[in-house]
Amino acid sequence: MSISRGTTKPGYPNRNGQLNIRPLMIPGTDHGQSLYQLACTHCGTNYAANGSDIFQRKCPNCQDGNPSTGGWAAWTPG
Numbered sequence: 001m002s003i004s005r006g007t008t009k010p011g012y013p014n015r016n017g018q019l020n021i022r023p024l025m026i027p028g029t030d031h032g033q034s035l036y037q038l039a040c041t042h043c044g045t046n047y048a049a050n051g052s053d054i055f056q057r058k059c060p061n062c063q064d065g066n067p068s069t070g071g072w073a074a075w076t077p078g
């Protein structure tokens with residue numbers, strides 16, 4: 001089963017309107033995976049996802065998707 005078809009490239013938009021921003025260069029939560037920063041094109045939320053999840057990822061804020069993988073946050077207020 002082939003998983004990635006450009007999904008790990010920055011600028012890749014998935015079918016849910018989630019945009020691949022950049023690789024985070026930190027290990028993911030699945031074996032052999034690493035995390036990528038995604039941005040929701042609907043509400044602007046930034047979060048992390050395993051490379052293998054990018055193609056089907058949903059926004060944790062407006063699409064009822066899973067929380068940011070690995071607890072990663074784009075920024076910490078305060």
Ligand SMILES: [Zn+2]
Pocket residue numbers: 040041042043044045059060061062063
């Ligand atoms: Zn969203």
